[in-house]
Amino acid sequence: MRIDSHLPGNWLRTDRARLPGEGPLYRRLAGAIRDAVCRGEAGAGSRLPSERDLARSLGLSRTTVVAAYRLLREEGLLESVRGSGTRVAVHRSVGPAVPAADMPALKLPERPPDGVVDCQSSVVPDLGGVPDEILNVTAGDLRATAADADYEPLGLPVLRAAVADHYTRLGLPTTAEQVLVTNGAQQAISLLFTLFSRGQGVIVAENPTYTGALDSARAAGARIVGLPVDEEGVKVGALRAALGRTRVQLLYLMTAGQNPTGAAMSTERRHDVARLVAAAGVPVVDDMTLADLAFDGRSSGPFAATAVGATVVTVGSLSKLFWPGLRVGWVRAPEQLIARLARLKVVADLGSSHVGQLIAVRLLPRIAEMAATRREQLAVRRDLLSGLLHAELPDWSWTRPRGGAFLWVRLPYGDAEEFARLALAHGVLVLPGSRTSTDGSFADHLRISYVAEPAELRLAAQRLSRAWAAQGRGSSAPGLSA
Ligand SMILES: Cc1ncc(COP(=O)(O)O)c(C=O)c1O
CATH class of the missing domain: 3.40.640.10 (Type I PLP-dependent aspartate aminotransferase-like (Major domain))
Structure with missing residues (x-):
């Protein structure tokens, strides 16, 4: 089996505060690693970062990482290789990696978690007008x-x-x-x-x-x-x-x-x-x-x-x-x-x-009839979300779209990928601009869709505004309550 490259220290793209689940930290870390392997972020044989590197990148103690690796070894997901650290077990039916970095559309993701407003989708979710x-x-x-x-x-x-x-x-x-x-x-x-x-x-x-x-x-x-x-x-x-x-x-x-x-x-x-x-x-x-x-x-x-x-x-x-x-x-x-x-x-x-x-x-x-219905629906939603974001986030900028389902927003500063993660923690799913880029550019852009129901769009604008304020403060405190 081909041994995939050594995973970098930051391959989980998270930090201590955002480890999912409850209970002791090492169990939450083990869960995050298990999920990442399941999604295809690491393939059979991929070498995990050293305990020291992973601990440093996540802001955890080395003991926590050691315990998480041990738990996953006991489960059979990971194995130790003499002289070369820990890797994803090769005898498991894991298959090679299909990391998100190679598949930016992430078409397979889970549905957004409950309570999260989906501002990534481009589809109005109803067949209402069709007899x-x-x-x-x-x-x-x-x-x-x-x-x-x-x-x-x-x-x-x-x-x-x-x-x-x-x-x-x-x-x-x-x-x-x-x-x-x-x-x-x-x-x-x-x-x-x-x-x-x-x-x-x-x-x-x-x-x-x-x-x-x-x-x-x-x-x-x-x-x-x-x-x-x-x-x-x-x-x-x-x-x-x-x-x-x-x-x-x-x-x-x-x-x-x-x-x-x-x-x-x-x-x-x-x-x-x-x-x-x-x-x-x-x-x-x-x-x-x-x-x-x-x-x-x-x-x-x-x-x-x-x-x-x-x-x-x-x-x-x-x-x-x-x-x-x-x-x-x-x-x-x-x-x-x-x-x-x-x-x-x-x-x-x-x-x-x-x-x-x-x-x-x-x-x-x-088609012509349905197109007229969708255009009417989407024009109202575009204007609603534009108005709300102009009021809440006056330093964000975009050109009024002539069609489609998205505001293509330029952030005045900061990294959109990081902000999208923070926005998700606050309950809104948006797409970082770099995922739409042929060359990694548009790191300062977000694609925000306005297909959701008006009440959801109102919620999205409030949450984005809170996430933006939190980004300014360097905090990632989630708040799904509004
Ligand atoms: C420009 C564009 N082309 C193609 C597709 C894929 O559409 P389909 O659901 O028909 O595969 C999408 C879906 O988001 C799209 O936005």
Whole structure:
């Protein structure tokens, strides 16, 4: 078994005051180590920090660390190796590490603890406006589909046709053959990055960008290069320079609703970018997952309809308007690309569940209606949270987002990663900006979502303000009471 690298003293990223649980400190420390190994922060064979280093980084006595390691050795989770300290036992079914540092989206985390306001999510958690008759899939529906289709790796023909109609209505003539159904937009991005980064590719993306895209790029072994974004989207000068300098395999953009900044590309910018990519012959992925949440309601339509001279792959999803649990997304691309992606889709899962696809077919014609509802809901919540934070935290700054689900906040000082931990201790989950960064920048930014109910947003603003005051005082005193 491969021995993973030596874990640094601060690998638990916590301190004495924030060790979870109750009882003697060594038991709480053992619990924190157990949890970290379970999450994948350390793999089988990883060498733990020396007792002295761990004690120093957590502000504990060496005796406490010795006792915690002993307890975990007795449990069989850790083992001693003569001459080289303590490591995660290799005979246990632990597997290699998948540390959070490599997977910034942290898509697997536990739900936020009870009482915590979730300001990380980008989904309004209700299917309120969707009538039951749409959601009711009957035994008859399932029997009819099962009689007609088995794996269908490209997706149910009826759904592919419905997605094609959707784009045709948006001004981008599309046939069913140009559509591949995926398990959410996330799988679409992952298949695309895998395909285009064969042979050590460079993927160019906006910086900051969608965390799941960063994960996919890393998982595909691609190098990701970031470009600056302003209110109108990716900056043209930087794009021109990157296309001239690097052998770019793929450009990943969110032209109609940028995560996390909420930017939407102006018409002029779209034309400039379209000209550049057409001339460079670089394919573009336009991730339209958040496109229906543009507040002016005047989404300029798919970038593919503007950039006719370029290869543009459009990614879409039903997650943000309806329900991420459906796991229905898609790729719209030239047919030959769809065929290549379908091969990768077969390897990944042989095709998406037909049950979700049956519901998706019924939801697609309701996109415009649901988008109007979500925009109204989110515009109110954006203004509410903006107003509250302006009042409570006047030295925080952000640009009013034109769409999407987040305030992209710049802190006047301090480290956002540290502050996000403190905010969680005060009962609000927010995303530190560095998790959205291609290069570790934006350490002074927070992504704060406003999808939660108004009462929750009020609570979030109060708690953030308290956490900020506590940060100033250098205290981490939690207070979930308000
Ligand atoms: C820009 C962007 N793309 C893709 C996704 C993934 O969406 P899905 O649930 O369809 O996989 C998200 C989800 O947060 C997103 O914000």
